Amino acid sequence: MYAHIDVLGFIASVISFVLWWPQAALVWRCRQHGEQLRGVSTPSQVLLLMNACLWGAYAVGTGSLWVGAxxxxxGPLAIVTIVLLRRSRRLPEKARGSTADKVAR
Incomplete structure (x- = not known):
């Protein structure tokens, strides 16, 4: 393979690495405050995970490192983000339930 093609693949991979970091960082910072994460889509994270798996399989099949890198x-960022989103969105429900229980008493 030509060196300029490897450089192109490297640059594209770096951009793909950085693409989801801001959203993952936001989810990490606000993980205890589900209301602040309303704009973060769980289905988009599931699609990101599926995309990572498919590109990984393609990279293995073609032997192209930069495609799957x-x-x-x-992929792991998407998994962590999905878990944190689910946990943070359950917290307000638990808090509301406990408040309702206290009022009912």
């Missing part, structure tokens, strides 16, 4: 970062 972003999935090594973005």
């Amino acid at each position: 972003p999935g090594l970062v973005n």
